[in-house]
Amino acid sequence: MTTKNTPAAVHIVGWSHSKFGKYDLLEPEALIADAVAGALLDAGLTGEDVDSVVVGTFNGGFVGQDFPSSLAINSQPGLRFKPALRVENACATGSAGIYTGMQAIRSGAADVVLVVGYERMNGLPTAEVGDVLLQCAYVKEETSSTGFAGVFAGIAQKYFDTYGDASDALAHISAKNHHNAMANPYAHVRRDLGFEFCNTVSEKNPLVAGPLRRTDCSLISDGAAALVLCSDRVLARGNFKRAVKFRAAQAVSDYLPVSRRDILKFEGVQHAWQKAFAEAGCSLDDLNLVETHDCFTIAELLEVEAMGLAKPGQAPAVVREGQTQRGGRLPINLSGGLKAKGHPIGATGVSLHVLAAMQVVGEAGDMQLPGAQLAGVFNMGGVAVANYASILERSA
Numbered sequence: 166m167t168t169k170n171t172p173a174a175v176h177i178v179g180w181s182h183s184k185f186g187k188y189d190l191l192e193p194e195a196l197i198a199d200a201v202a203g204a205l206l207d208a209g210l211t212g213e214d215v216d217s218v219v220v221g222t223f224n225g226g227f228v229g230q231d232f233p234s235s236l237a238i239n240s241q242p243g244l245r246f247k248p249a250l251r252v253e254n255a256c257a258t259g260s261a262g263i264y265t266g267m268q269a270i271r272s273g274a275a276d277v278v279l280v281v282g283y284e285r286m287n288g289l290p291t292a293e294v295g296d297v298l299l300q301c302a303y304v305k306e307e308t309s310s311t312g313f314a315g316v317f318a319g320i321a322q323k324y325f326d327t328y329g330d331a332s333d334a335l336a337h338i339s340a341k342n343h344h345n346a347m348a349n350p351y352a353h354v355r356r357d358l359g360f361e362f363c364n365t366v367s368e369k370n371p372l373v374a375g376p377l378r379r380t381d382c383s384l385i386s387d388g389a390a391a392l393v394l395c396s397d398r399v400l401a402r403g404n405f406k407r408a409v410k411f412r413a414a415q416a417v418s419d420y421l422p423v424s425r426r427d428i429l430k431f432e433g434v435q436h437a438w439q440k441a442f443a444e445a446g447c448s449l450d451d452l453n454l455v456e457t458h459d460c461f462t463i464a465e466l467l468e469v470e471a472m473g474l475a476k477p478g479q480a481p482a483v484v485r486e487g488q489t490q491r492g493g494r495l496p497i498n499l500s501g502g503l504k505a506k507g508h509p510i511g512a513t514g515v516s517l518h519v520l521a522a523m524q525v526v527g528e529a530g531d532m533q534l535p536g537a538q539l540a541g542v543f544n545m546g547g548v549a550v551a552n553y554a555s556i557l558e559r560s561a
Contacts, residue, residue: 173271174397176408176560179208180519185353185388185507187287193228196283196389198240204279204391205241209405212243215393216275220251221262221282222511225297228285237281244279255301256460257546258282259390259514260553264416266394276396282516283389284509294385298510301547303422311374314382314461316548318375320428321463325376327429327478332376334481335462336364339380339504341490342459346501348531351516353386353507381462386507390515392522400561409522410560412539413445417552428548434471437543437554445556447539449473452556454524454534455495455541456517459502468543469497491534499524499532514544518555525559 181203183196197220205211220234230236234251238244254261259282266278286294295312302308302316309315325331340360346352363380366372370379400408417440419433420426442448449472457472459465469480474488474495483489489497500506500520503513521540523529529537542555 174560175267175270175411176395176400177392177518177522178395178400178403178405178408179204179210179393180391180522181207182351182390182516182519183388184351185386185509188387189287191285191387193222193230193233193283193285194236194239196285196387197233197236197281200281200283200389200391201237201241201279204281204393208393210277210393212241212247214277215244215247215279216277217247217266217269218244218249219262219266219278219280220249221253221258221280221515222251222284223253223255223258225300227297228288237279254551255546256458256508256510257514257544257551257553258511259516260518260544260555261514261551263392263394263514263518264414264553267411267414270394270396276399278394279391280394280515281389281391282512282514284511285387286385286509287387291385306422306424309374314374314377316423317461317463318373318377320548321377322375324429324463324466328481331466331481333364334466334484335381336360337484338459338462338465339363342498342502342504345491345499345532346505349501349506350530352501352505353384354505377461377463383460383503383508386509388507388509388512390512390519392515392519405561407526407559408561409525409557411555412558413441413554413556415440415444415554419550419552421547421550423548429467429477431467431471431549433549433552434468434543434545437552438472441554441556447556449495452495452539452541453537454499454521455497455543456500456521457497457502457543458513458517458545459498459504460508460545462504464545465497465502472541472543496534499529499534514553517542517544518557521557525557
């Protein structure tokens, strides 16, 4: 018997991940079709085996085709007449899709749920992309001529004013993530930029907004990722090659206006992680790795503190010491993170979970951390507004 405090188990039994990048001619429907086909094949299932479909995309004006929930059905006739819905929760859209699928399984409404997240961002000029993304801020107060970068630049400057200039720590984060992306075949940019390049303002690495340089900002990417969720009942009777269990899955929402919060605390992030650790019955020290939401390097820096790896104001020291690198106390973003892997909005949350799942079953290829058993995932929408923290482990 399960209670509110012991939710029914949900497992990931298949996944797929496109290479993120800039695809001028690739239509969203094709992104979805490839992701769905790959995830079903990986799970050894067909559309007929799926009970419901969840499609995650932000859109907000990126493409003309909205109402995408049935696009997954177009390429998979077996999905026809199955319930399908679209979810959106800013940059946490992908995780919102996963958690929606989990709720369907835990409620007994479904045993198998297909979740796909995608985004086609490069159809607009860069300035217009920035305007679209600003819809994820509190538009009454948080406007910027440099888009969301301007919002996070203000946060970075506040951090520097409070704790001292940490530009070099942000450069260490960027350099680390670009180095890690060299091992990720799905990454948008597989180029080791090095610390000196990331730490130096130059023609190729100009200031974008406030103290943030180009290398402090995630990429404008197109891409998709998908996964298949199932219940204990299906796992027991199925013949899956492996499965990954959600040992914890916690979602926390905070005020939308930055002005109503002490933004340097990232309190929603803190609460999401604390609730996840409580559900999983573990601590940060039990995690082998974390895939976290580094839309900007200042976001990863603040998340290092919010997850408990550093006290307030101490994340720069933790980063400089190499504690978040491969071989450090807690490797963060072995995939290259949003910074180098890319950040197609609707796909990001699904991507984070897929890459963490690969690690705990030993299928991460050159990204693999030997002996990884417990992986943390954090996905964020807005400025620490929608916060999703998951802890994954192998279940079969």
